[in-house]
Ligand code: V55
């Protein structure tokens with residue numbers, strides 16, 4: 001039978017899979033792209049290659065599509081290619097879905113039992129000579145940083161023993177080390193948490209194993225100079241639910257929040273768990289250490305913010321309680337009661353925060369966050385939608401908004417420094433928009449962070465519609481070239497070994 005996507009929200013309108021692989025040379029530009037920008041915006045997101053087996057799906061389960069926008073001399077070129085996961089290869093051979101519901105291996109076709117079912121659809125990072133496309137239920141997928149051809153899953157020369165690897169690794173801007181975790185590290189819904197430090201040339205140089213207080217999503221974590229901190233909130237998983245073909249995650253309002261603090265190069269048994277009230281939080285885009293205290297900054301809600309991961313007791317989705325506010329959690333290693341202290345940093349409501357990653361893991365000032373307008377926070381089908389970005393000064397709460405016209409929706413931005421050595425958060429935000437009217441084409445908008453509320457300085461126009469994506473990164477061309485050299489040196493070393 002040929003493929004036909006059913007008339008479901010996740011397959012229709014602005015969510016219809018674009019499934020486009022290819023290059024578009026010399027995109028149209030309205031306005032002016034600063035001529036000195038010399039680098040590439042890498043972005044990944046779910047873009048289902050086939051309709052789900054059941055015909056229904058959630059937005060987080062599509063196959064990873066990687067797109068790049070390369071800037072040079074005021075010109076922009078585009079490329080897109082699927083992350084060619086083991087899953088997608090098997091499904092292409094069958095020309096249909098073989099893997100079942102989101103993170104439920106019990107729902108898979110018997111012919112693919114035991115295969116890595118990752119989609120590589122959530123995060124992307126260029127580090128250690130590898131372009132990694134990541135889904136937090138599987139190892140990272142290595143791709144070629146220039147051609148976007150897939151190399152395959154990497155286990156870092158055999159040193160990655162966790163079954164999973166975060167979609168949000170953190171890079172220390174001073175040392176160049178990459179920090180990563182894997183939760184559900186011994187299999188879906190296990191409490192095991194693995195932690196890794198990866199050197200700038202891509203070697204795993206430290207590993208620790210610990211157990212979380214309960215099994216739930218640990219989507220992102222925070223690094224400091226001497227400590228790392230792992231936040232756990234009430235988005236819980238349970239193997240019995242998976243066996244019953246229920247959804248993977250459910251929000252459990254009876255569960256406390258936790259933060260586990262570990263020395264950067266610590267052993268698992270050195271972890272200290274701090275606790276706080278029931279909360280929802282996903283994206284800890286930054287945080288830092290102040291002496292014996294760790295600060296973790298994230299959009300935090302007092303109820304569930306993800307309608308597609310429903311309440312464990314079947315409580316109806318509460319849009320008011322779902323709205324997150326940028327909040328600082330502080331834990332103090334000298335606090336014998338091990339409590340999380342909570343401070344709200346801005347009145348803006350939303351999710352998908354980003355910072356200037358040159359200030360990753362160190363005292364910083366500026367947070368950008370996608371804004372959800374109360375009353376219009378969700379599209380039909382309960383898809384989170386945004387048409388405003390907030391710029392928040394975390395030192396005093398000052399919040400400035402950039403708002404688009406009613407007929408567009410925004411995706412998460414990346415930050416591009418005006419100059420590599422320039423001040424924090426001074427530069428541009430680049431983000432995809434979708435026109436909700438007409439042909440629903442996509443554009444890449446550039447906003448100057450120094451004149452944040454002003455209209456975009458450039459609108460880069462695509463002749464196609466891209467399905468809403470997730471996280472992205474900006475890399476200078478010199479960095480990309482250096483990473484290609486590191487990757488080639490390792491490939492050469494491996495050849496020598498197998499030759500002998
Ligand atoms: C997120 C996204 C995911 C996922 C878990 O942004 C969490 C949160 C695209 O997949 O599997």
Ligand code: FE
Pocket residue numbers: 122167168219283471
């Ligand atoms: Fe994320």
